Amino acid sequence: MTNTATDAPGLDPAALSATAPAETDGALPxxxxxxxxxxxxxxxxxxPYFGVVAxxxxxxxxxxxxxxxxxxxxxxAAAAVPQSTTVDLVSGVVVLALAALTAALFAGCIARRLxxxxxxxxxxxxxxxxxxxxxxxxxxxxxxxxxxxPEVPAMLESALGPDPDPILAPPLEESFSLEPHKPPLADPDxxxxxxxxxxxxxxxxxxxxxxxxxxxxxxxxxxxxxxxxRDHDYGNxxxxxxxxxxxxRPDA
Amino acid sequence: MRDGxxxxxxxGAPIAALAGLVLLVLLGGWLAAAPFALGEQRPGAAWxxxxxxxxxxxxxxxAVALAGLLAYLAAALSWLARYGRR
Numbered sequence: 001m002t003n004t005a006t007d008a009p010g011l012d013p014a015a016l017s018a019t020a021p022a023e024t025d026g027a028l029p030x031x032x033x034x035x036x037x038x039x040x041x042x043x044x045x046x047x048p049y050f051g052v053v054a055x056x057x058x059x060x061x062x063x064x065x066x067x068x069x070x071x072x073x074x075x076x077a078a079a080a081v082p083q084s085t086t087v088d089l090v091s092g093v094v095v096l097a098l099a100a101l102t103a104a105l106f107a108g109c110i111a112r113r114l115x116x117x118x119x120x121x122x123x124x125x126x127x128x129x130x131x132x133x134x135x136x137x138x139x140x141x142x143x144x145x146x147x148x149x150p151e152v153p154a155m156l157e158s159a160l161g162p163d164p165d166p167i168l169a170p171p172l173e174e175s176f177s178l179e180p181h182k183p184p185l186a187d188p189d190x191x192x193x194x195x196x197x198x199x200x201x202x203x204x205x206x207x208x209x210x211x212x213x214x215x216x217x218x219x220x221x222x223x224x225x226x227x228x229x230r231d232h233d234y235g236n237x238x239x240x241x242x243x244x245x246x247x248x249r250p251d252a
Numbered sequence: 253m254r255d256g257x258x259x260x261x262x263x264g265a266p267i268a269a270l271a272g273l274v275l276l277v278l279l280g281g282w283l284a285a286a287p288f289a290l291g292e293q294r295p296g297a298a299w300x301x302x303x304x305x306x307x308x309x310x311x312x313x314x315a316v317a318l319a320g321l322l323a324y325l326a327a328a329l330s331w332l333a334r335y336g337r338r
Contacts, residue, residue, distance in 0.1 A: 046331070051324045055272070058313060087290065095313060098275055099272075105268050105269035109266040
């Protein structure tokens, strides 16, 4: 499909597809990017603008032709109207009418092209890149939910717990205000702000205590068993009149 | 008028407007030649005010209309050479 200079530019339906057009048999595709990302040709409005300007100048010349016989006094007080006056008046009227018609036709051409360009701009659908990105953003959570894998933010939130003291950013209206800063008015009844009830501090060593409690219990049981065994051995050695082998009686 | 490949409407060429410019060129030529064609201006005699006005105005009219026509063609061909392959 070939465009002419008088065609209203727009999107080629074949170029709208992101793939290579079927017309390129064996040749490299000319549209490597989707059509919305190509530079759209501007509307061919310059040529009819030239036509409008030329027609308007011709209108001025026609008006001058109507005034020239009276401005230069072709008649020279003659009784009859000279032929040059008639020629100028008739030519002036014809030129004025024809130039006005030509200007209107060029203006109509400009209006049609602008209207066609606006209609094409309105008929352009969502670019494939935005459509693909929208599908991707909406499809990823669904796929994660189907696979049963929790999302990373949810895992982090469950592992770290809620933020006890979140840092809140000031509102944009206050931080980016263009008006000069005004000091706050003095409070007529200054009173100290009420202290908010602070939460009870949590025991940071509670978890460690829970972890070490069974170890301490096991160690205590082991020591007790060793004590009993030692007492038992000492009792047997005292009855035989010799100290127990491999050890000594503790002082206490 | 629609192209054969799609439903995109195509703005037609302003043939009538271009024809109007061509007629203005011809009118300018006629206006410049009218004093001599109608016998108002004798050969070799000094030009009177009407002849000077007709020749100057006709020449200007023809020049302006021809310039507009050539400017239109130049702009159209330039656009076609730059964006016509898309």
